[in-house]
Amino acid sequence: MVFLVLIGSPLLGAVVMMWFGARRWAPEANVLFSAVTLLGACAVSARVVVEGNLTFLHDQFFIDPFNIFLATLTAFVGFTTALFSRPYMRIEIERRHIAKRRLRLYHSMYQMFLATMLIALTTNNLGLLWVAMEAATLSTVLLVTFYQTRASIEAGWKYFILCGVGIAQALFGTILVYIAAEKVLGAQGVNALLWTHLNAVKGQLEPRVLSLAFVFLLVGYGTKVGLAPLHNWLPDAHAEGPTPISAVLSGLLLNVAIYAVVRCKVLVEGSLHLPWPAQMLMGFGIFSVVVAAFCLWRQRDIKRLFAYSSIEHMGIITFAFGMGGPVANFAALLHMTVHSLTKSAIFFTVGHATQKSGSQLMDGIRGLVTINPAVGWGLMIGSLVILGMPPFGVFASEFLILTTAMREQPWATPLLLIALGVAFAAIFGRVQPMVFGETAAKRLPHPPALIPIFLHLTLVLLLGLFIPPYLAQWYRAAARLIGGG
Amino acid sequence: MSVASFVLQLLNSLAAMLLLLSFAMLSQRRVVTLVNFLALQGAILCAATLLLAWRTGEINLYLSAALTLGLKVIFLPWLLHRLIRRLDVYWDTDTLLNIPGTMLVGLVVVVFSFGLAQPITALASTATRSAVGIAVAVILLAFLTMITRRKAMSQVIGFLSMENGLFFGAMSATYGMPMVVEMGVALDVLVAMLVLGVFFFQIREQFDSLDLERLESNEEEP
Numbered sequence: 001m002v003f004l005v006l007i008g009s010p011l012l013g014a015v016v017m018m019w020f021g022a023r024r025w026a027p028e029a030n031v032l033f034s035a036v037t038l039l040g041a042c043a044v045s046a047r048v049v050v051e052g053n054l055t056f057l058h059d060q061f062f063i064d065p066f067n068i069f070l071a072t073l074t075a076f077v078g079f080t081t082a083l084f085s086r087p088y089m090r091i092e093i094e095r096r097h098i099a100k101r102r103l104r105l106y107h108s109m110y111q112m113f114l115a116t117m118l119i120a121l122t123t124n125n126l127g128l129l130w131v132a133m134e135a136a137t138l139s140t141v142l143l144v145t146f147y148q149t150r151a152s153i154e155a156g157w158k159y160f161i162l163c164g165v166g167i168a169q170a171l172f173g174t175i176l177v178y179i180a181a182e183k184v185l186g187a188q189g190v191n192a193l194l195w196t197h198l199n200a201v202k203g204q205l206e207p208r209v210l211s212l213a214f215v216f217l218l219v220g221y222g223t224k225v226g227l228a229p230l231h232n233w234l235p236d237a238h239a240e241g242p243t244p245i246s247a248v249l250s251g252l253l254l255n256v257a258i259y260a261v262v263r264c265k266v267l268v269e270g271s272l273h274l275p276w277p278a279q280m281l282m283g284f285g286i287f288s289v290v291v292a293a294f295c296l297w298r299q300r301d302i303k304r305l306f307a308y309s310s311i312e313h314m315g316i317i318t319f320a321f322g323m324g325g326p327v328a329n330f331a332a333l334l335h336m337t338v339h340s341l342t343k344s345a346i347f348f349t350v351g352h353a354t355q356k357s358g359s360q361l362m363d364g365i366r367g368l369v370t371i372n373p374a375v376g377w378g379l380m381i382g383s384l385v386i387l388g389m390p391p392f393g394v395f396a397s398e399f400l401i402l403t404t405a406m407r408e409q410p411w412a413t414p415l416l417l418i419a420l421g422v423a424f425a426a427i428f429g430r431v432q433p434m435v436f437g438e439t440a441a442k443r444l445p446h447p448p449a450l451i452p453i454f455l456h457l458t459l460v461l462l463l464g465l466f467i468p469p470y471l472a473q474w475y476r477a478a479a480r481l482i483g484g485g
Numbered sequence: 486m487s488v489a490s491f492v493l494q495l496l497n498s499l500a501a502m503l504l505l506l507s508f509a510m511l512s513q514r515r516v517v518t519l520v521n522f523l524a525l526q527g528a529i530l531c532a533a534t535l536l537l538a539w540r541t542g543e544i545n546l547y548l549s550a551a552l553t554l555g556l557k558v559i560f561l562p563w564l565l566h567r568l569i570r571r572l573d574v575y576w577d578t579d580t581l582l583n584i585p586g587t588m589l590v591g592l593v594v595v596v597f598s599f600g601l602a603q604p605i606t607a608l609a610s611t612a613t614r615s616a617v618g619i620a621v622a623v624i625l626l627a628f629l630t631m632i633t634r635r636k637a638m639s640q641v642i643g644f645l646s647m648e649n650g651l652f653f654g655a656m657s658a659t660y661g662m663p664m665v666v667e668m669g670v671a672l673d674v675l676v677a678m679l680v681l682g683v684f685f686f687q688i689r690e691q692f693d694s695l696d697l698e699r700l701e702s703n704e705e706e707p
Contacts, residue, residue: 128665131672142684168647168648178663182659208607
């Protein structure tokens with residue numbers, strides 16, 4: 001039952017918002033639906049803590065240590081972003097950047113997007129996973145083009161066609177997995193695409209077909225992760241939409257895509273017993289980290305800057321999953337959590353900062369501390385956190401990843417260190433004048449949403465100091481499940 | 486000749502026609518004809534699915550054939566024709582590579598696809614497994630179509646042709662994916678096309694053209 005709340009609430013929200021999304025109380029209703037989703041997620045996690053792994057609806061959906069914390073995280077960030085979007089969208093309407101009736105589309109698609117991500121995370125069926133991933137793209141395309149400017153339409157088109165083609169490759173990969181699975185699990189089995197069933201027999205799956213499948217799956221879902229050189233759509237899509245959407249795209253959707261890649265990697269590795277899938281992950285990961293770090297230097301738009309930072313962090317996570325083994329996997333899972341919390345917090349502050357100065361260009365944003373100290377310090381602290389300053393959680397996970405890399409893959413350590421250094425210089429150098437410095441900008445008509453920002457940053461701080469035992473236990477169990485190394 | 490081998494022959498010739506159509510799409514510059522080819526490809530896919538359904542008695546395949554008929558033969562071509570008329574995009578003349586060059590690359594792609602399909606063909610136990618190579622070729626040729634075209638409309642048609650290839654591949658190697666998945670995929674394609682309809686109008690409003698060349702203004706260099 002609680003599971004139906006988790007999936008049903010955003011779906012219901014999407015339908016309700018289609019009609020009432022432009023009403024005066026719609027932003028509050030949006031928050032309410034997200035809050036119910038979060039409650040559902042908490043209830044499901046409570047059950048997992050008590051009862052262990054669960055399956056729902058004839059094994060079509062399942063919860064294990066790997067997806068439970070991601071689902072809860074998704075519901076949580078979905079809720080806080082709804083809180084943030086309330087004042088943000090009101091200001092956008094008052095400034096006549098968008099017509100009020102367009103909020104129907106916005107709210108409906110926001111809920112739909114949450115629903116598709118939660119389905120993708122909890123489904124046991126690799127086919128449904130694909131369907132949900134594609135639906136997640138589709139529900140956000142019209143939000144990327146929300147302002148209907150030239151740049152946003154270009155970004156939307158790139159997002160639509162590149163992710164569409166990418167995801168078509170993933171469908172081919174899924175079909176290949178099905179071909180191999182059908183041999184083992186029986187013809188016409190509705191079970192032949194269920195991950196738990198596949199995982200049980202992964203040693204018997206035909207390795208040649210699965211290795212072919214993995215290439216397609218990695219390229220397909222890797223496009224959605226934003227792995228270089230398939231990352232072209234990401235900075236545009238993250239920069240052009242409304243900022244709440246940038247926050248969920250960056251903080252949540254990328255996680256879901258990585259989740260899909262790792263699920264597939266587990267099956268392929270179990271069948272192949274060869275190191276190359278892991279090596280491919282490491283290669284793509286390192287390449288993304290380096291490319292993103294150097295692209296950071298050329299950015300002038302603040303949202304593009306942090307979009308490239310997301311690519312960098314996705315690269316780090318992919319690399320860590322490629323290394324495999326209990327420690328690296330643990331660190332990657334932790335990094336997924338803290339990156340998602342930090343990056344969405346940064347986008348919240350960026351949203352308010354751009355509204356204050358009326359520009360997304362970094363040269364136009366100055367002196368945030370003087371106009372609104374909370375937003376200014378939020379951006380400063382958020383940036384320091386994402387750059388890996390101790391004692392925050394990002395430091396802990398990056399430290400674990402680096403030390404493991406030194407031991408297991410020494411060749412990668414200098415590359416990682418250089419990239420992290422370059423990223424630090426690029427981001428810190430840009431953020432510093434935006435936060436301090438002179439300004440003449442005015443206050444905002446609605447008080448900015450500060451609670452989500454500092455809630456996220458506090459959680460990241462806590463995760464850096466102390467990981468709750470059940471969470472650590474989930475991470476460890478998931479790390480064992482993912483294996484490798 | 487027995488019925489079974491006759492059906493198989495028929496299926497193989499349908500597969501050959503799919504491949505032929507892919508080449509035709511690669512070289513076609515009139516967008517309306519491109520849509521007609523797409524519809525024809527859908528119809529062939531539908532016929533092949535029906536034939537296979539009758540041969541194997543799988544209910545799933547009948548449903549899949551109905552889905553293909555409704556979506557890919559009737560609805561999407563109708564939608565695309567409507568869009569072409571309303572948006573006034575009839576020609577996609579300047580391709581990235583000239584036609585003979587594209588055809589040559591296409592030939593290489595087909596040879597490559599058959600190589601790629603080798604392990605799948607070896608594993609599959611269906612009677613139609615030899616068609617898997619053709620399915621892979623259709624997918625990659627559609628990919629090539631997307632790469633070489635400039636107009637948004639032709640890229641979308643390439644994308645749909647790729648989807649046809651994917652379904653044909655699933656059908657010939659495993660007699661179709663589980664029904665839930667097929668329905669989900671069809672739903673996604675449908676929604677994608679509706680989103681696309683909205684999109685085209687937005688593009689035209691802002692750019693006065695569906696030429697993607699003009700869509701390259703987002704700069705990153707300072």
